Each structure stands twice: as structure tokens, then as C-alpha cells.
Amino acid sequence: MTTDVKDTTQAAPEYIEEKEKPPIATRWARRLAIVSILLAVGLPMISLLVWSFAFRWNYPDLLPSEWSMRAWSYVVDDSSRVLEGLWNSTQAAVLVTILAIIVGLPAARALGQHDFRAKSTVEWILMMPIIVPPLVATMGIHQIFIRMNLTDSLFGVALVHLIPSIPYFILVMASVFANYGTALEETARTLGANRWHVFRYVTFPAISSGLLVASMFTFLISWSQYVTTLLIGGGSFITLPLVLFPFLSGANHSVAAAISLVFVAPAILVLIMTSRQLSRESSVMGGFGKI
Amino acid sequence: MTNVVLKHLSRRFGDHLAVRDLNLEIASGEMVAFLGPSGCGKTTTLRMITGLIQPTSGDVLFDGESVVGIPTERRGAVMVFQKHLLFPTMNVADNVGFGLKMAGVEKPEIARRVDEILELVELPGLGDRKAHELSGGQQQRVALARALVVHPQVLLLDEPLANLDANLRITMRHLIRTIQRELGITAIFVTHDQEEAVMLADRVALMFDGVVQQVGEPNSFYKRPATARVAQFFRNSNFLPGQRTGNVVTTSVGDVEVDPDLVPEGSGHVVLTVRPEEVQPVLDGSTEGNVVPATIESVIYMGSYTQLEARIGDETWNVQTSAAFMPKDGETVMLRLPREHLWIVRDDSSEEGAVAS
Numbered sequence: 162m163t164t165d166v167k168d169t170t171q172a173a174p175e176y177i178e179e180k181e182k183p184p185i186a187t188r189w190a191r192r193l194a195i196v197s198i199l200l201a202v203g204l205p206m207i208s209l210l211v212w213s214f215a216f217r218w219n220y221p222d223l224l225p226s227e228w229s230m231r232a233w234s235y236v237v238d239d240s241s242r243v244l245e246g247l248w249n250s251t252q253a254a255v256l257v258t259i260l261a262i263i264v265g266l267p268a269a270r271a272l273g274q275h276d277f278r279a280k281s282t283v284e285w286i287l288m289m290p291i292i293v294p295p296l297v298a299t300m301g302i303h304q305i306f307i308r309m310n311l312t313d314s315l316f317g318v319a320l321v322h323l324i325p326s327i328p329y330f331i332l333v334m335a336s337v338f339a340n341y342g343t344a345l346e347e348t349a350r351t352l353g354a355n356r357w358h359v360f361r362y363v364t365f366p367a368i369s370s371g372l373l374v375a376s377m378f379t380f381l382i383s384w385s386q387y388v389t390t391l392l393i394g395g396g397s398f399i400t401l402p403l404v405l406f407p408f409l410s411g412a413n414h415s416v417a418a419a420i421s422l423v424f425v426a427p428a429i430l431v432l433i434m435t436s437r438q439l440s441r442e443s444s445v446m447g448g449f450g451k452i
Numbered sequence: 453m454t455n456v457v458l459k460h461l462s463r464r465f466g467d468h469l470a471v472r473d474l475n476l477e478i479a480s481g482e483m484v485a486f487l488g489p490s491g492c493g494k495t496t497t498l499r500m501i502t503g504l505i506q507p508t509s510g511d512v513l514f515d516g517e518s519v520v521g522i523p524t525e526r527r528g529a530v531m532v533f534q535k536h537l538l539f540p541t542m543n544v545a546d547n548v549g550f551g552l553k554m555a556g557v558e559k560p561e562i563a564r565r566v567d568e569i570l571e572l573v574e575l576p577g578l579g580d581r582k583a584h585e586l587s588g589g590q591q592q593r594v595a596l597a598r599a600l601v602v603h604p605q606v607l608l609l610d611e612p613l614a615n616l617d618a619n620l621r622i623t624m625r626h627l628i629r630t631i632q633r634e635l636g637i638t639a640i641f642v643t644h645d646q647e648e649a650v651m652l653a654d655r656v657a658l659m660f661d662g663v664v665q666q667v668g669e670p671n672s673f674y675k676r677p678a679t680a681r682v683a684q685f686f687r688n689s690n691f692l693p694g695q696r697t698g699n700v701v702t703t704s705v706g707d708v709e710v711d712p713d714l715v716p717e718g719s720g721h722v723v724l725t726v727r728p729e730e731v732q733p734v735l736d737g738s739t740e741g742n743v744v745p746a747t748i749e750s751v752i753y754m755g756s757y758t759q760l761e762a763r764i765g766d767e768t769w770n771v772q773t774s775a776a777f778m779p780k781d782g783e784t785v786m787l788r789l790p791r792e793h794l795w796i797v798r799d800d801s802s803e804e805g806a807v808a809s
């Protein structure tokens with residue numbers, strides 16, 4: 162962005178908008194924030210990494226006295242079902258995100274841009290899964306899913322993951338749509354753009370960073386589901402949390418650490434990728450994701 | 453070249469009738485100004501013409517064919533919105549070229565025409581800027597360029613010059629007028645500034661409260677306002693009620709003669725009016741030809757003329773006279789209401805005895 166501005170100001174001198182350098186205090190505060198975030202996220206990761214290679218690590222020692230690849234070879238072994246869980250988790254999270262976009266985008270648009278009679282009721286219903294524990298809803302749905310033959314399947318699990326995630330998706334997108342309004346689309350239509358062109362050239366670019374955030378939320382909510390997956394997946398559809406949780410209370414710290422890393426890494430990857438994308442779209446998100 | 457007909461057009465929002473039975477025919481290549489105070493239904497009418505909202509009843513015809521069922525993007529009516537909205541994710545050149553791109557024009561041709569129109573709106577070389585890097589007036593001109601560049605069949609302008617300074621306004625008015633004439637675009641220009649309407653338009657349609665009050669050439673609003681309210685909107689609040697018999701109106705300050713060739717026939721209760729700049733002070737003591745006594749209530753020296761407030765009977769009149777005429781407050785002077793400038797308005801305060809139409 163900054164380089165763009167500089168180039169054009171030479172051609173057109175009458176109106177120059179220079180990015181001001183923030184005051185020193187702000188810059189230091191920003192650096193401090195970055196460092197503390199890195200420490201908060203990074204230190205536990207390092208400790209996990211060390212743990213995952215540790216064979217013997219007794220109390221006062223700074224580092225393990227014996228190292229081993231045991232935990233990692235267990236992780237990649239089929240019998241541990243970690244890789245299967247990773248694959249299933251990924252599939253479920255991606256599918257949930259796609260479903261959320263398909264179902265949630267039109268709903269969010271309606272809520273954000275139109276006034277209709279039952280609007281507040283709909284908003285209230287949407288909030289329900291946030292208020293009522295998903296476990297309650299899932300138990301009820303379980304019966305129906307059994308009858309509809311949706312249990313023990315990827316699709317069933319994805320559907321049930323929608324319950325806790327779609328309220329967030331819709332609420333985020335509804336505010337994005339409300340912010341953006343309908344006037345730009347109307348302008349585009351009078352200029353001859355059909356509905357598809359309006360979406361492609363006007364709506365989508367305007368909402369894309371919001372959509373990225375909402376999708377990221379959805380992905381991560383699905384990624385961390387435990388109880389809902391356990392109930393609907395019935396133990397045959399194994400996701401990473403299902404593999405990981407028994408180890409957390411167990412005595413084998415190394416394996417727990419290794420699986421935890423496998424569990425956290427994609428989430429962090431998603432976060433880093435999206436935040437980089439977002440900081441490029443600075444004008445739309447007003448600074449979300451750029452620290 | 454498209455002729456636009458609005459037939460019994462109405463639009464209701466809940467209980468509120470925003471536009472009421474609007475009938476108007478706009479000839480191909482004509483520029484009509486919709487004039488009226490805020491909230492009178494100007495934007496609503498434009499939106500019905502574009503198809504962005506549907507009329508509650510009535511019809512919109514382009515070249516004799518109803519367009520009510522046709523989606524906005526296929527009507528060929530381009531609208532410049534009141535809030536000049538540029539696409540925030542596109543730069544200026546992409547904004548301006550958007551309509552051409554939608555029409556499937558080749559890229560080099562788009563680039564050429566975009567450069568050309570940016571030159572015309574006095575924003576050369578700003579093609580790479582993002583919308584938020586422009587001033588309000590610059591954005592407005594980009595929005596104008598974006599509409600003009602597609603050479604629309606019908607051009608709808610919703611107060612497109614509101615953010616511009618006086619000089620730019622004149623330049624842009626001129627530009628709009630030139631392009632509109634050259635290409636024979638049928639145009640509707642919305643404004644609440646009567647001077648702008650008069651300057652720019654072939655005809656003016658004045659709206660109050662969703663109802664068209666008067667349609668006609670600009671000067672008809674000065675010379676022949678239909679109602680007292682129309683006259684007032686054009687800064688004429690000089691009214692004098694009286695009783696008409698033939699060509700003579702008997703008022704509280706004496707008899708006044710009207711020109712039967714100018715005012716419509718009628719008799720009974722009427723309201724006379726003369727524009728402030730047509731009222732003449734009588735200095736030579738003559739009493740011939742519609743001379744009435746007036747008490748001066750205030751005198752404001754305006755440089756090139758004098759602005760008087762004068763009491764005639766029970767009415768307060770505004771009079772503009774040459775700067776040489778400087779009466780004192782409270783002085784009684786004689787004023788001539790020239791026969792050739794006397795007009796009879798419909799009294800819309802009390803509907804009885806409506807005369808002119």
C-alpha cells in the first residue's frame with residue numbers, strides 16, 4: 162500500500178496523503194507486544210518440542226537427560242491413529258467451513274442488509290448455540306442422526322460442528338455486510354453489471370477479508386471440537402482431539418507433547434497465513450491482524 | 453436516444469407515500485431537472501426509473517416500452533448517486549472503466565476512454581489512486597466520469613455536484629451539459645438548488661411532498677408560478693389577495709389591472725404576485741398604472757442593488773431596486789406593480805377560488 166501511494170503522488174501533486182511514522186512510544190509498545198506474543202505462543206511450543214523428544218527428564222534438570230524419537234515414531238505409526246485423526250480433522254474442518262459459507266453467507270447478508278419482521282427472533286435463535294452448551298443440542302440431534310444414518314460419518318460430524326461454529330460465522334459476516342451496505346452494488350448494477358459480476362467485482366472484494374476471518378473462526382472451532390465429535394462420530398470417526406485427550410491425563414508426557422504439536426501446528430499455520438493476508442487488505446479491515 | 457415516460461408513478465414506504473401519481477414525459481435527448489426540498493421523493497423517483505426499487509403502482513416506459521419487469525443492469529439507465537460511491541477495492545481507472553468492462557469493451561479501448569474522460573473531469577493522471585486517496589470533490593468527479601464514459605442511454609444524476617466548490621461546479625455543469633447534448637443522452641438531474649436547475653435543464657419539474665407541482669421551462673417558474681408555494685420556492689414571496697372582476701383586481705390598497713393576454717381568465721378571489729426585481733418605485737409622483745402605497749420596513753444596501761421590505765396592505769413584500777433608491781425605514785413610498793409582470797397564483801393556503809393552473 163505504502164509504495165503505491167508514493168508512486169502516484171509524483172504524478173499528481175495536488176493531494177498527498179503521507180503515512181505518518183507513529184511516535185516512538187507507540188513503536189516501542191508495538192515491539193513489546195510482538196515480543197510478548199511470540200513468548201506466550203513460542204515458549205510453550207518450545208517446551209512441547211523438547212518434551213516430545215525427551216526420554217528421561219527429571220525435576221531440577223534444565224534439559225532431558227536422555228533423548229529419544231519414540232514419541233514421534235508412535236505418532237506416525239498407524240496404530241496410534243494420529244495421522245488418521247489429522248486427516249479426519251482437516252477434512253471435517255474444511256467441510257464445516259465450506260458448509261458455513263454456503264449456508265451462512267446468504268443468511269448473514271439478509272441479517273446485515275435487510276430489515277424483516279422476524280429479524281430479532283432469528284438473531285436470537287442464532288445466538289442459542291453460544292448460550293446453550295452444544296452438548297445438550299448434540300444429544301438431541303444424536304437420535305435424529307442415528308435415524309438418518311448420519312452418525313459415524315464425516316458429513317454427520319461436519320454437520321454437528323456447524324452448530325457451535327455457524328453463529329460466529331454469521332454474526333461476523335452480518336456485521337461485515339451491514340458495514341458495507343447495498344449502495345455499491347446498486348451503483349454497479351446501474352453500470353450494467355449482472356448479479357454475478359456484482360458479486361465477483363464488487364461484493365466479494367469488499368467482504369473477502371471479513372470472510373477470511375469468519376472462515377478462520379469456523380475452521381478453528383471445528384478443529385477443537387471434542388464432545389460433539391465423540392457423540393456423533395461414535396468412536397469410528399476419529400479426529401485429533403479424540404486421539405490427543407486420553408494422553409493429556411496419562412503419564413506419557415512425550416507422546417502427549419508430540420500429538421499436541423500436531424494438533425496446534427495447523428491452527429497456528431492458519432492463523433499466520435490469514436493474518437498475513439489480512440494485513441495486506443489493511444483498508445478494509447482497519448488493521449485487524451497487522452500488529 | 454431514448455424517450456422516458458413516467459405514468460401514474462407512485463411509491464409507498466409503509467404508510468408514507470413518497471411519490472404520488474407522477475406523470476412526466478421526457479423527450480429523447482432532453483435534460484430535465486427534478487427540483488424540490490429534501491425528502492420530497494426525488495431520489496425515490498430516480499431509483500424507480502433505474503429499477504433499483506419497484507413502483508407501488510404506475511409504469512416507467514423507455515421508448516414506449518414498459519421497463520418495469522426489466523432488471524436494472526439491462527435498462528441502460530446509469531445513475532450517479534447522491535453519495536458518490538466509488539468501489540473501494542478498485543483504483544480510479546478501474547472505477548471509471550467499470551461500466552465499459554461490463555459492456556465487454558476491449559482493454560486498450562477502455563484505457564483510452566478512461567484517460568480521455570479523466571482529462572475532461574480535470575483529474576488527469578489520477579488513474580492509479582485508490583478511492584480513499586481522493587478528496588470528496590475528486591471522488592464526485594470520478595463518479596461522474598464513471599457514468600459519462602459509458603455514454604448511457606439514460607443518465608440519472610442525483611445531486612452530483614453537491615461537494616464541489618463554485619468554480620468546479622460551473623465547469624462540471626458545463627461538462628455534463630456538453631456531453632449530454634453531444635451524445636443526445638436523455639438526462640434527469642436531481643437538485644434542491646433552483647439556480648442549478650434553471651441553469652442546466654431544458655425543463656424543470658418541481659416536487660413537493662411526493663407530488664409534482666409544476667413542469668415547464670425554467671423561466672415559467674419565475675414568470676408563471678402555479679401556486680404561492682412554487683413562487684416562494686423561487687424566492688418570490690410577494691402576494692396580494694383581491695377580488696377580480698374582468699381585468700381589474702380590487703385589493704385593500706386600491707385597484708390593480710392585470711393583462712388578459714398573460715393571466716388566465718377568471719373572477720372572484722385571486723392572489724396577485726410580482727417578482728421582487730420587477731416591482732418599480734415611483735419617483736415622479738405619478739399614480740397611473742398599478743401604483744400602490746407601501747410602508748418601508750427595512751432597507752438593506754446590497755452593493756449592486758437595494759433590498760427593501762415593504763408593507764403593502766396586510767402583506768410584506770420583498771423589492772429589489774436600483775442602489776440609487778434609498779428610502780428610510782417607516783417612510784411611505786409608491787410602488788408600481790407593472791401590468792406586464794403581474795401574475796395570478798393559485799392560492800394553495802385556501803383551496804377556494806383557484807384561478808391559474
Ligand SMILES: Nc1ncnc2c1ncn2[C@@H]1O[C@H](COP(=O)(O)OP(=O)(O)OP(=O)(O)O)[C@@H](O)[C@H]1O
Binds near residue numbers: 470
Ligand atoms: N427505503 C425507504 N424506506 C422508507 N422510507 C423511505 C425509503 N426511501 C425513502 N423514504 C422516504 O421517502 C421520502 C422521499 O425520500 P427521497 O430519498 O426520495 O427524498 P429526496 O427528495 O431524494 O430527498 P433529499 O434531497 O434529501 O435526497 C422521504 O420521506 C424518505 O424518508
Ligand SMILES: [Mg+2]
Binds near residue numbers: 494495496534610
Ligand atoms: Mg435524495
